[in-house]
Amino acid sequence: MKRLGGVKLSHHKNTENCSSQKLPVPEKVRIPMSMHIGAPCSPVVKIKDIVQVGQKIGDTDAFMAVPIHSGVSGTVTAISDYRMSNGRTCKMVEITTDGEQSVSPEVKVPEVTDKDSFLKAIRQSGLVGMGGASFPACVKLAPKQSVDTLCINAAECEPYITSDYRQMVEAPDEVIDGVRQVMKWLSIKQCIIGIESNKPEAIRILKEKASSYPEIKISVLPCTYPQGAEKVLIYNTLGRIVMEGQLPADQGVIVMNVSSVAFVSRYLKTGMPMVQRMLTVDGDAIKNPCNVIVPMGTPVADVLNFAECEIDKVKKLLYGGPMMGMSIQDINDPVLKANNAILAMKKSQSPKSSACIHCGRCIQACPLDLMPPQICKAYEGKDVEALQKLKVMLCMNCGCCTYVCPAKRPVAETNQFAKAMVMASAKK
Amino acid sequence: MQLLTVSPSPHIRSSMSTQKIMGLVILALLPAMISSVIVFGIRALLLIVFCTAVCVLSEFVCQKLMKKETTVQDGSAALTGVLLALNLPATLPLWEAAIGCIFAIAVVKQLFGGLGCNFANPAITGRVFLLLSFAGDMTTWVKPFYYKGLSFGEMLSSNGNNAIDALTSATPLASGDAGLLDLFIGNVGGCIGETSALALLVGGIFLIAMGIISASTPIAYLGSLGVLSLLHTLISGGEMSSVLYTLLSGGVMLGAFFMATDYVTTPITTKGKIIFGIGCGILTFVIREFASMPEGCSFSILLMNLLTPYIDRFTMTKPVGAKVQEKGEN
Incomplete structure (x- = not known):
C-alpha cells in the first residue's frame, strides 16, 4: 500500500523504559483558564477560596470549550492574566497547595446511559x-x-x-x-x-x-x-x-x-476529571530523563528540577517534541493539558539561512506533496491566487521541509505566513 | 539561567547543508580528476587548480564590488571551477581558461543574482563561451600520455610548443577510432575530465547513493540517447557496438551525472528531471548526428536549462487532498 512519506528522524526515545513517577506536590500551581482551542473559561473561584483535587475552578457556556479543574488542594492566592502562546490573554488561577491532596466531593463517577x-x-x-x-x-x-x-x-x-x-x-x-x-x-x-x-x-x-x-x-x-x-x-x-x-x-x-x-x-x-497528566522530560540539559505525572498548572521549573536539569545551561525549552513543539517563554510557565513532553536543550539552533538552491528536498519531504519553493515565491510576490493554486492551506506545519532544507531556510514558517496571507485576503 | 530562545518549530535541523552538498560533489569528481592527471599529466592538475582559484576569486571580487555578502565558503564557485576545468582540453592556455572562469562566475552566475538565481549552468556556459571564442584551442586534443618524455617545463606549457602540436589527435568522437575499453577507462583524447567513463560512473553512483542527485536524470539522459542511437544503428545498419560508443565517448557521462543534475538550473520534481534528461538525450543525438559539430552534450544541457522554468511549470505536484479543478483533468 502506498503511504504518505515524511522524514526519518533519530528517535531519542531515551525514556522508553522509565516508568511513570508522580511529581511531589508543587508549592504553587498556576492554572490558565484556557488549555484548549476555543473560548477561555472564567474562574468560578475567588481569592482565598479553599479548593480540593478535582474541584471545578473555571467554566464557560461556550460550545468550543471544556471546564478547568484543580489538580491540587490548597488556597486560591491570586487570579492574574496569562499570555497564551497565540498571543491572547486569559485569566490564570494561582493555588498555594496544602500538601493534603484531599479529593473534592464534586468528584463522582458519572452516570452514562446513552x-x-x-x-x-x-x-x-x-x-x-x-x-x-x-x-x-x-x-x-x-x-x-x-x-x-x-x-x-x-x-x-x-x-x-x-x-x-x-x-x-x-x-x-x-x-x-x-x-x-x-x-x-x-x-x-x-x-x-x-x-x-x-x-x-x-x-x-x-x-x-x-x-x-x-x-x-x-x-x-x-x-x-x-x-x-x-x-x-x-x-x-x-x-x-x-x-x-x-x-x-x-x-x-x-x-x-x-x-x-x-x-x-x-x-x-x-470521575476524576483532567487534573494531571503524564509527560516526558528529556533533552540534553536533563540529567535524569523520565516520565512524570504532573498536576496541571505546575511550573515548568518544578518539573525540570525533578528531572535534575542543568537549568543554568538551558538555552531553549519546549512544550512537546522538537518538530512541532512550542518554545516556552518563561521557566515558570505552567504545564498544560496537551503537554506530552517538556524538553530542555543546551543549544538553540538558529542556523543562518542562505539562498534556495532548488534541490527539491522540501518537496520530497512534504507528506502532502506541496511545493514550498513555489509557495515561497508566490508569498514574496504577494500572489494570493497562486498560493491558493499551490494549496498552501493544506500545510499542517509538520516542519519536514525546514528540517531537510540544506540552505537552512525557514520553509515551514514561510508557509504559515503564506497561509495567514490567504486567510487575510479571504476576510476582505 | 540564560535568556531562553523563542523560535518557531521545528527546533532541529538535518545535518545536510549547501556547503556539504558542494563538497560531496567535488569529492565525487575526485576519481575523474585523478584519471585526468594520470592520462594528461601535471598540466591537467594545473588547469583544475587554476580554474578553481579563478572562479573562487571572481566570486569574491564580484560580491565585494556589488557590496553583497561573501558566500565563497559555500563551495559552489569552487565546484564550477573544477567542472569547467574538466571540460577543457589539456593544452588550453591559462589566460583563455581564466576568461572562461570569469565569464562563468561573473556573467552567468553573479549578474543574475548569485547562487540559486542563475538560469544556466555556469560551467557549461563557460565551456560553450570558450568553444565559440577560441574554437581552435578548444578543439586541440593531445593524445593520452602525451607528456611521456617531455621535461617538466614542457609538461606545464600549453600550445605554441611544437612537440605538443605534433601529438594532437582528433577526439575519438570525431574520428571514431577508439576501442570501447579505452573509452571506458579513459585511454583516449578529449577534455581532461570527460575521457574516463569509469571514473565518472564511480563518482555518479556515489552521488546517487549519498542522496545528493536523483538517479532519474542520468538514467533518462543516457537511456534516451542509447535508445535513439540504437534505432539509428538499426535503420542505418551499423554495428551494435556503436551504441556503447555513443554513450561512452565525448562529454555525455560528465554531463549526465554532474551537469544535467545541477539543482539550480534543472527541474525540481522527479517528473521534470525525467523530461529534462530525455530532452538532453534527444538534443545530444540530434546535434551529434545531424549538426556540423561533433559534440552536442554541452549545447543540449544549455538548451534544456533554458526550458527548465517551463518544465517546472508543467510538472507541478498534485498535493494530497487537493480538490480537482472542475474543468481540469484528473
Missing part, C-alpha cells in the same frame, strides 16, 4: 486532545457526519516523547476499555490503532489485549515523521484522503490520541 449523557460526561471531564492539539474532546466526539471508524493515534512519531508509549505499556487495559466505551456510546463499528514499528512491546501487548475484540485492529506503521499527523495517519491506516477544507469526520473517521482514550476509561470509572 450518547448524550456520555458526551456531557466527556465535557465535564475537561478532556482535550492530549497529543498536542488540545482540541475539546466533547466537540470532536459529536460530529454531525456519520462516523464508522475510530482511529487511535499511538504513532508517537516525535523524537524523545514516550508518554503515550508508557501509557500503552503500563495500562493497556485502559486503552482498550476507552476504545470500547467510545465505540459503544457513539455506535462506531470499527477501531484501528496506529503504532510506529519502533514500539514492538506496545504492539505486542495491545495485539494481545485486542485479540478478543475483532472490531479493534492494530496497524503497524513505518517510523517516518509525521506518522501521527491526523491526515497522514488516516491515509496510512485506512487509505482515506481528508480533502482540503474537510474534517476527518467527513471521511467517517474520528481520530483520538491513545492517552486521551485511556483517560476516557479512567474518568468513566473514577
Whole structure:
C-alpha cells in the first residue's frame, strides 16, 4: 500500500523504559483558564477560596470549550492574566497547595446511559486532545457526519516523547476499555490503532489485549515523521484522503490520541476529571530523563528540577517534541493539558539561512506533496491566487521541509505566513 | 539561567547543508580528476587548480564590488571551477581558461543574482563561451600520455610548443577510432575530465547513493540517447557496438551525472528531471548526428536549462487532498 512519506528522524526515545513517577506536590500551581482551542473559561473561584483535587475552578457556556479543574488542594492566592502562546490573554488561577491532596466531593463517577449523557460526561471531564492539539474532546466526539471508524493515534512519531508509549505499556487495559466505551456510546463499528514499528512491546501487548475484540485492529506503521499527523495517519491506516477544507469526520473517521482514550476509561470509572497528566522530560540539559505525572498548572521549573536539569545551561525549552513543539517563554510557565513532553536543550539552533538552491528536498519531504519553493515565491510576490493554486492551506506545519532544507531556510514558517496571507485576503 | 530562545518549530535541523552538498560533489569528481592527471599529466592538475582559484576569486571580487555578502565558503564557485576545468582540453592556455572562469562566475552566475538565481549552468556556459571564442584551442586534443618524455617545463606549457602540436589527435568522437575499453577507462583524447567513463560512473553512483542527485536524470539522459542511437544503428545498419560508443565517448557521462543534475538550473520534481534528461538525450543525438559539430552534450544541457522554468511549470505536484479543478483533468 502506498503511504504518505515524511522524514526519518533519530528517535531519542531515551525514556522508553522509565516508568511513570508522580511529581511531589508543587508549592504553587498556576492554572490558565484556557488549555484548549476555543473560548477561555472564567474562574468560578475567588481569592482565598479553599479548593480540593478535582474541584471545578473555571467554566464557560461556550460550545468550543471544556471546564478547568484543580489538580491540587490548597488556597486560591491570586487570579492574574496569562499570555497564551497565540498571543491572547486569559485569566490564570494561582493555588498555594496544602500538601493534603484531599479529593473534592464534586468528584463522582458519572452516570452514562446513552450518547448524550456520555458526551456531557466527556465535557465535564475537561478532556482535550492530549497529543498536542488540545482540541475539546466533547466537540470532536459529536460530529454531525456519520462516523464508522475510530482511529487511535499511538504513532508517537516525535523524537524523545514516550508518554503515550508508557501509557500503552503500563495500562493497556485502559486503552482498550476507552476504545470500547467510545465505540459503544457513539455506535462506531470499527477501531484501528496506529503504532510506529519502533514500539514492538506496545504492539505486542495491545495485539494481545485486542485479540478478543475483532472490531479493534492494530496497524503497524513505518517510523517516518509525521506518522501521527491526523491526515497522514488516516491515509496510512485506512487509505482515506481528508480533502482540503474537510474534517476527518467527513471521511467517517474520528481520530483520538491513545492517552486521551485511556483517560476516557479512567474518568468513566473514577470521575476524576483532567487534573494531571503524564509527560516526558528529556533533552540534553536533563540529567535524569523520565516520565512524570504532573498536576496541571505546575511550573515548568518544578518539573525540570525533578528531572535534575542543568537549568543554568538551558538555552531553549519546549512544550512537546522538537518538530512541532512550542518554545516556552518563561521557566515558570505552567504545564498544560496537551503537554506530552517538556524538553530542555543546551543549544538553540538558529542556523543562518542562505539562498534556495532548488534541490527539491522540501518537496520530497512534504507528506502532502506541496511545493514550498513555489509557495515561497508566490508569498514574496504577494500572489494570493497562486498560493491558493499551490494549496498552501493544506500545510499542517509538520516542519519536514525546514528540517531537510540544506540552505537552512525557514520553509515551514514561510508557509504559515503564506497561509495567514490567504486567510487575510479571504476576510476582505 | 540564560535568556531562553523563542523560535518557531521545528527546533532541529538535518545535518545536510549547501556547503556539504558542494563538497560531496567535488569529492565525487575526485576519481575523474585523478584519471585526468594520470592520462594528461601535471598540466591537467594545473588547469583544475587554476580554474578553481579563478572562479573562487571572481566570486569574491564580484560580491565585494556589488557590496553583497561573501558566500565563497559555500563551495559552489569552487565546484564550477573544477567542472569547467574538466571540460577543457589539456593544452588550453591559462589566460583563455581564466576568461572562461570569469565569464562563468561573473556573467552567468553573479549578474543574475548569485547562487540559486542563475538560469544556466555556469560551467557549461563557460565551456560553450570558450568553444565559440577560441574554437581552435578548444578543439586541440593531445593524445593520452602525451607528456611521456617531455621535461617538466614542457609538461606545464600549453600550445605554441611544437612537440605538443605534433601529438594532437582528433577526439575519438570525431574520428571514431577508439576501442570501447579505452573509452571506458579513459585511454583516449578529449577534455581532461570527460575521457574516463569509469571514473565518472564511480563518482555518479556515489552521488546517487549519498542522496545528493536523483538517479532519474542520468538514467533518462543516457537511456534516451542509447535508445535513439540504437534505432539509428538499426535503420542505418551499423554495428551494435556503436551504441556503447555513443554513450561512452565525448562529454555525455560528465554531463549526465554532474551537469544535467545541477539543482539550480534543472527541474525540481522527479517528473521534470525525467523530461529534462530525455530532452538532453534527444538534443545530444540530434546535434551529434545531424549538426556540423561533433559534440552536442554541452549545447543540449544549455538548451534544456533554458526550458527548465517551463518544465517546472508543467510538472507541478498534485498535493494530497487537493480538490480537482472542475474543468481540469484528473
